[in-house]
Amino acid sequence: MDLDYIYNELFDEDKRLHRSKASSIEFLTNSKYIKDCLIPRAKILDIGAGTGAYSIYFAQLGYDVTSVEPVKKNLDCLKAKVKDSYLLKPYLGNALDLSMFADGVFDVVLNMGPLYHLKTEEERIKAIREAVRVCKKGGKIFFAYISNDMVFVTESLFYNPRFLRSGEYYHQTFKVKDEPFTFLTPAYISELMIRLGYQEYKHFASDGLGELLEERINALSDEDFNEWLRFHFYTCEKKEMLGASHHLMYVIEK
Numbered sequence: 001m002d003l004d005y006i007y008n009e010l011f012d013e014d015k016r017l018h019r020s021k022a023s024s025i026e027f028l029t030n031s032k033y034i035k036d037c038l039i040p041r042a043k044i045l046d047i048g049a050g051t052g053a054y055s056i057y058f059a060q061l062g063y064d065v066t067s068v069e070p071v072k073k074n075l076d077c078l079k080a081k082v083k084d085s086y087l088l089k090p091y092l093g094n095a096l097d098l099s100m101f102a103d104g105v106f107d108v109v110l111n112m113g114p115l116y117h118l119k120t121e122e123e124r125i126k127a128i129r130e131a132v133r134v135c136k137k138g139g140k141i142f143f144a145y146i147s148n149d150m151v152f153v154t155e156s157l158f159y160n161p162r163f164l165r166s167g168e169y170y171h172q173t174f175k176v177k178d179e180p181f182t183f184l185t186p187a188y189i190s191e192l193m194i195r196l197g198y199q200e201y202k203h204f205a206s207d208g209l210g211e212l213l214e215e216r217i218n219a220l221s222d223e224d225f226n227e228w229l230r231f232h233f234y235t236c237e238k239k240e241m242l243g244a245s246h247h248l249m250y251v252i253e254k
Contacts (some may be wrong), residue, residue: 003070003071003117007071007073007074013050013051013074017053018053020214020217020218021217021218021220021225022207022210022211022213022214022217022218023207023210023214025206025207025208025210025217025229025232026206026207026210026247027053027054028229029204029205029206029207029208029232029233029236029249030054030112030142030144030206030249031054031057032233033142033202033204033249033251034054034058034108034110034142037107037108037140037251038058038063038107038108039107041062041063041064042063042064042107042108043063043064043065043066043105043106043107043108044058044063044064044065044066044106044107044108044109044110045065045066045068045098045101045105045106045108045109045110045131045134045135046058046065046066046067046068046110046112047068047095047098047109047110047111047112047113047114047127047131048068048069048070048094048095048111048112048113048114048116049067049068049069049074049075049078049090049110049112049113050069050071050074050078050112050113051074051077051078051081052067052077052078052081052082053112054110054112055067055078055088055090056078056081056082056086056088059082059086059087059088060086062087063087064087065086065087065088065089066088066089066090066091066101066106067088067089067090067091068090068091068092068093068094068095068098069090069091069092069093070092070093070094072092075090075092078090094114095111095114095118095127095130095131096118096123096126096127096130097130098130098131098133098134101134102134103133103134104133104134104135104136104137105134105135105136106134106135106136106139107135107136107139107140108135108139108140108141108142109131109132109134109135109139109140109141109142110142111127111128111131111141111142111143111144112142112144113144114127115127115143115144115145115146115182115184116144116145116146116181116182117181117182118182119178119182121192124192125192125196128143128192128193128196128198129196131143132198132252132254135254136254137254138253138254139253139254140201140251140252140253140254141251141252141253141254142249142250142251143189143249143250143251143252144206144247144248144249145182145184145189145247145248145249145250146181146182146183146184146246146247146248147183147184147185147186147242147243147245147246147247147248148174148175148176148183148184148185149174149185149243150211150212150243150244150245150246151176151183151246152169152174152176153212154211154212154246155168155176185243186203186239186242186243186248189203189248189250190203190250193250193252198252199252199253200250200251200252201251201252201253202237202249202250202251203237203242203248203249203250203251204236204237204242204248204249204251205232205235205236205237205241205242205244205245205247205248206236206245206246206247206248206249207245207246207247208232208235208236208241208244208245209232209244209245210232210245210246211246212244212246
């Protein structure tokens with residue numbers, strides 16, 4: 001499915017990470033781990049930057065940010081948020097071709113969207129290798145992806161009453177068909193990275209049970225939500241929790 005159609009007609013990317021307590025968990029978790037990898041005056045590349053959730057946030061903190069986004073509507077929204085004081089350079093482009101950047105330029109590379117949409121392994125490998133190429137030695141590269149198995153749970157029990165009798169997944173393997181997004185598993189990502197010669201630095205659940213328990217989390221007081229968030233941080237790297245999250249993050253060190 002065309003990216004412009006997805007983000008112009010189906011989804012409002014600008015509100016996704018901040019519409020509620022539950023939806024904010026993904027951003028809060030990812031930002032926490034990114035901060036842990038940053039050095040003073042770090043140069044950050046945000047590939048698939050969307051409307052700028054991470055780009056704007058880290059530019060506000062004084063980091064040198066370069067944003068690459070393939071959807072013009074999203075990029076225009078990002079540009080509208082940029083202030084003169086920010087060190088932020090936006091580009092219209094995609095994860096498969098970062099030829100505008102030399103090798104080893106960035107301290108941290110963020111891939112917050114590309115693996116959500118790349119349908120073939122050949123494309124995924126190309127995007128991964130391009131991200132690694134432009135990162136400095138010793139730098140960190142973040143790869144976000146969507147969990148096939150948690151999508152199966154929420155489609156079955158929340159969103160689609162006909163899902164279990166539909167052709168929207170392969171009934172022998174429970175692989176959800178990749179439309180409009182691409183759905184992967186922790187085992188697949190780990191195996192692919194090992195096959196490419198990249199060693200795991202971190203592998204964590206970005207939003208954990210946030211979508212599954214959205215109503216209950218949103219009903220928490222601010223104090224209780226902060227305690228729930230502490231629990232999420234406590235569990236999000238546990239291997240047994242990776243399959244129970246919609247959005248996950250695999251981090252490598254170059």
